[in-house]
Amino acid sequence: MGRATVVLIAWLCIAGVAGWRAASEPALAAGTPAAATDAAMIRHGAELAAVGDCIVCHTAKGGKPFAGGLPIDTPFGTLYSTNITPDAKTGIGSWSLEAFKRAMRRGVSSDGHLLYPAFPYVHFTHMSDEDIGAVYAFMMSRTPIQASAPANELIFPLNFRPVIAVWNLLFLHPGTPVPMSRQQDAQLDRGHYLVDTLGHCAACHSPMNLLGAEKGGKAFDGGVIDGWDAPSLKTLLHAPTPWTREQLTSYLRTGFASEHGAAAGPMLPVTRSLANASESDVEAMAAYVMSMQTSDPAPQLSTAPKANPAANAASLQAGATLFQAACASCHAAHAPMETIGGRPSLSQSTAVNSDSPRNVVRLILDGLPPEGSTPARLMPPFAGMLTDAQIADLARYLRSQYSKESPWPLTAADVAKYRKEKPAP
Amino acid sequence: MITLTVNGESHTLDIDPSTPLLYALRNQLQLHGAKYGCGLGQCGACTVIVGEEPVFSCLMPVAAIGERAVRTIEGLGTIEQPGKLQRAFINQQAAQCGYCIAGMVMRAQALLDRTPWPSDEEIRAHMEPNLCRCGTHMRILAAILEARGASNGSRS
Numbered sequence: 388m389g390r391a392t393v394v395l396i397a398w399l400c401i402a403g404v405a406g407w408r409a410a411s412e413p414a415l416a417a418g419t420p421a422a423a424t425d426a427a428m429i430r431h432g433a434e435l436a437a438v439g440d441c442i443v444c445h446t447a448k449g450g451k452p453f454a455g456g457l458p459i460d461t462p463f464g465t466l467y468s469t470n471i472t473p474d475a476k477t478g479i480g481s482w483s484l485e486a487f488k489r490a491m492r493r494g495v496s497s498d499g500h501l502l503y504p505a506f507p508y509v510h511f512t513h514m515s516d517e518d519i520g521a522v523y524a525f526m527m528s529r530t531p532i533q534a535s536a537p538a539n540e541l542i543f544p545l546n547f548r549p550v551i552a553v554w555n556l557l558f559l560h561p562g563t564p565v566p567m568s569r570q571q572d573a574q575l576d577r578g579h580y581l582v583d584t585l586g587h588c589a590a591c592h593s594p595m596n597l598l599g600a601e602k603g604g605k606a607f608d609g610g611v612i613d614g615w616d617a618p619s620l621k622t623l624l625h626a627p628t629p630w631t632r633e634q635l636t637s638y639l640r641t642g643f644a645s646e647h648g649a650a651a652g653p654m655l656p657v658t659r660s661l662a663n664a665s666e667s668d669v670e671a672m673a674a675y676v677m678s679m680q681t682s683d684p685a686p687q688l689s690t691a692p693k694a695n696p697a698a699n700a701a702s703l704q705a706g707a708t709l710f711q712a713a714c715a716s717c718h719a720a721h722a723p724m725e726t727i728g729g730r731p732s733l734s735q736s737t738a739v740n741s742d743s744p745r746n747v748v749r750l751i752l753d754g755l756p757p758e759g760s761t762p763a764r765l766m767p768p769f770a771g772m773l774t775d776a777q778i779a780d781l782a783r784y785l786r787s788q789y790s791k792e793s794p795w796p797l798t799a800a801d802v803a804k805y806r807k808e809k810p811a812p
Numbered sequence: 813m814i815t816l817t818v819n820g821e822s823h824t825l826d827i828d829p830s831t832p833l834l835y836a837l838r839n840q841l842q843l844h845g846a847k848y849g850c851g852l853g854q855c856g857a858c859t860v861i862v863g864e865e866p867v868f869s870c871l872m873p874v875a876a877i878g879e880r881a882v883r884t885i886e887g888l889g890t891i892e893q894p895g896k897l898q899r900a901f902i903n904q905q906a907a908q909c910g911y912c913i914a915g916m917v918m919r920a921q922a923l924l925d926r927t928p929w930p931s932d933e934e935i936r937a938h939m940e941p942n943l944c945r946c947g948t949h950m951r952i953l954a955a956i957l958e959a960r961g962a963s964n965g966s967r968s
Contacts, residue, residue: 705875711830712873716851724852757940767853767941771865777876 412499415486432525435518437663438672439511439585441526443656444468454478454532459505460613462599464541466505474531487523488516492561494551501551503539504558504599510587512561518585558600578675581668588676591617591653607679614808615652616745618737624680627735627791635673640666642764645729648736649764651746651755706784709777713769733789744795747782748805775802814874818843819887829875833867834858836874837884845885845914856942859915860884866922885914888921897921900959901952908946916942920956928961 436442445468447456455470455478473480479487479497486497494508495501502508511519544550582588591612593601609619623630628646638644642658650658661669710718717724724730733739738746754768773781776799786795815824816833818841825840837843837860846869849857853868860869863880889895894902897917907913916939923930923938930938935956944952 708830708875709873712832712875713871716871765854767868767871769871772862772867772872773876774878 412489412493412495412501414499415483415489415497428521428524429528430525432521432523432528434663434665434668435522435585436525437660438581438668439522439587440657440660441471441522443660444505445471451532451534453526453529454534455536456534458537461505461541462595463545464539466503466539466541467536469536470532470534471526472529472532472534473527474533477533477535478531479526480531484520484523487526488519491519491522494555494559501548501555503548503551504554507587507590509559509600510584510590512559513580513584554598554600557598574671574674575678577668578671578673578678581672582675586672588620588672592620611745613653614745614805615654615749616741616743617654618741620676621679621681623677624682626737627740630677632670632673632677635676636666636670639669639673640664645731646735648731648738649755651750655755655758702780703784703787705777706780706782707788709773709781710784710788713773713781717766733785736789739785740790740792742792744782744786744797744801745805745808747785748778748797748802749809751778751781752806753809770806775799775806778802816841816874816877816882817879818882819884820881825874827874829873831874832870833860833862833872833874833877833882834869837869837882843884843886846918847911847914849911849915854943855912856915856919857912859918859942861918861922861925864922864925866919883918883921885917888917897924897955897959900955904951904955904958906948906951906955908948912942912944912946916944916952920952920959924956924959930956930960932957 442452444457444459445453445455447454447468450456451472453470453472455468457468459466459468470478472478475481482490482497489495490497490502490506491508491511491514493512494504494506539546589601589606591610593606593608594610596602607620610617623635626647630644630647634644634646638647638650639658639661641662642650642655649655716722718733719725720732725732736747738750741747750766751773752768752770754766755764756768757765769778779797779799779802782802783795783797786792813824814827814829814831814836815822816836817823818837823841825836827836827840834846834848837846838848846860847857848870849855851870853871856868858868858870859866861867861883862869862872862877885898889898897920901907901913901917906916919939919942920935923935927934932953935953939952939956
């Protein structure tokens with residue numbers, strides 16, 4: 388029986404239970420948001436919303452901020468983020484604070500329908516009343532935009548929202564307070580709170596179970612999102628240059644750490660958002676993440692390939708040839724990008740030193756796209772230039788040349804698989 | 813030895829396999845249309861078509877081309893008989909200094925080969941990797957709009 392069949396049967400059982408359980412929530416009366424919220428509260432809410440990366444999912448490519456419509460690719464189909472500007476008809480303009488609080492804590496929309504858990508209410512549920520109030524005040528101070536998100540495209544039976552009630556029974560633990568006080572370090576406590584609630588870091592940096600929830604007991608062990616590896620947040624001391632709190636703070640706020648490299652993929656917009664958070668909050672998050680490092684060496688998932696040595700040497704030679712023409716003008720030791728631009732050597736790269744070759748292949752395929760007029764941190768895409776086999780040779784060469792870790796048993800078929808992993812833009 | 817098929821003609825060259833395609837085109841084959849701009853794949857002045865894809869020839873290893881056909885601006889037409897897209901660039905006076913134009917034309921040609929009637933939005937998104945320092949972008953866009961429907965400009 389295939390994995391897909393198991394998942395389908397699991398969902399069908401859940402649908403049955405959901406039908407049995409009265410799964411609807413009451414609509415909450417439309418409220419008029421307090422117009423004259425004070426400026427300090429709105430500013431505080433803006434900084435918190437930046438920690439929560441609200442703008443990242445709730446803004447479509449080229450769309451107005453917070454007006455929703457961004458497609459979110461899940462294993463169960465495509466969801467479109469909603470408009471959270473205070474437009475009364477298409478946004479949350481008619482939501483009372485109570486309704487907003489219920490959405491953040493229990494994933495219920497103002498009219499009573501259940502929200503999909505791509506909205507990370509399993510994390511937001513532990514936020515304090517004050518913080519939810521501040522984020523509400525900030526959202527309500529935005530310019531209302533009239534925009535309706537396209538209809539979701541989900542597989543049966545997930546297009547039937549009451550199913551979520553059962554998912555919530557299993558995975559939503561409202562009211563369980565984050566064990567907040569270590570009673571030793573206010574900064575660590577603050578970081579713990581922000582990482583686990585608003586920051587919802589574990590949502591991407593943890594493996595998922597078959598029902599699309601974070602696997603119990605595996606928080607921060609690393610996950611896969613939109614065709615990218617979200618690396619484990621517990622092995623930062625195993626990097627070629629072990630991460631420090633200062634480096635991590637700088638990375639989170641600028642998308643770049645001179646000892647590790649540039650943020651890419653879904654982490655890039657997160658760092659853009661964190662640039663608008665309060666510096667002390669980001670420092671606290673970095674401090675907390677650094678406090679959960681394991682001292683054991685990182686688990687080695689890959690084993691050395693048993694390819695015949697001659698074929699292996701030929702592959703590395705082919706990779707070296709490709710590197711000379713396609714990569715060396717930026718990534719060779721003498722290239723201006725390193726000598727003048729201060730960019731780290733590939734030997735420092737998180738992607739090159741990872742157990743999985745996914746991010747290296749992803750970066751070769753897609754590059755780092757230019758983003759408006761922000762200072763260039765760009766790399767051209769090679770998806771149309773190099774074949775799957777050539778990318779495999781190149782990635783294996785990078786690994787052998789720039790990392791002390793064991794070689795990747797990477798084949799052209801693996802690259803073909805990674806190529807398809809990215810959701811259509 | 814490296815074998816390249818450029819604008820329909822096959823060439824066998826005794827060059828290092830890690831040579832970028834741009835150098836082979838300019839130095840060995842005397843095809844000077846594609847220009848060296850940044851050498852980093854960031855400006856697009858060196859754009860040519862390999863297979864069906866517009867590529868930065870300054871970063872394209874000749875060893876990686878294999879059987880794929882290479883098309884350069886010289887393959888689209890001649891001074892006496894410019895191709896349809898080249899004619900449109902002339903009609904719209906889309907070049908100022910002209911350094912980026914061969915790359916612009918080749919990237920646009922790759923789009924028109926795939927999508928004979930691209931929308932204005934599709935053209936803008938597709939042309940994004942190529943830069944023009946003179947600022948003739950509006951005329952370049954107008955030229956591509958004019959040339960729509962003129963696919964396969966090579967042997968017109």
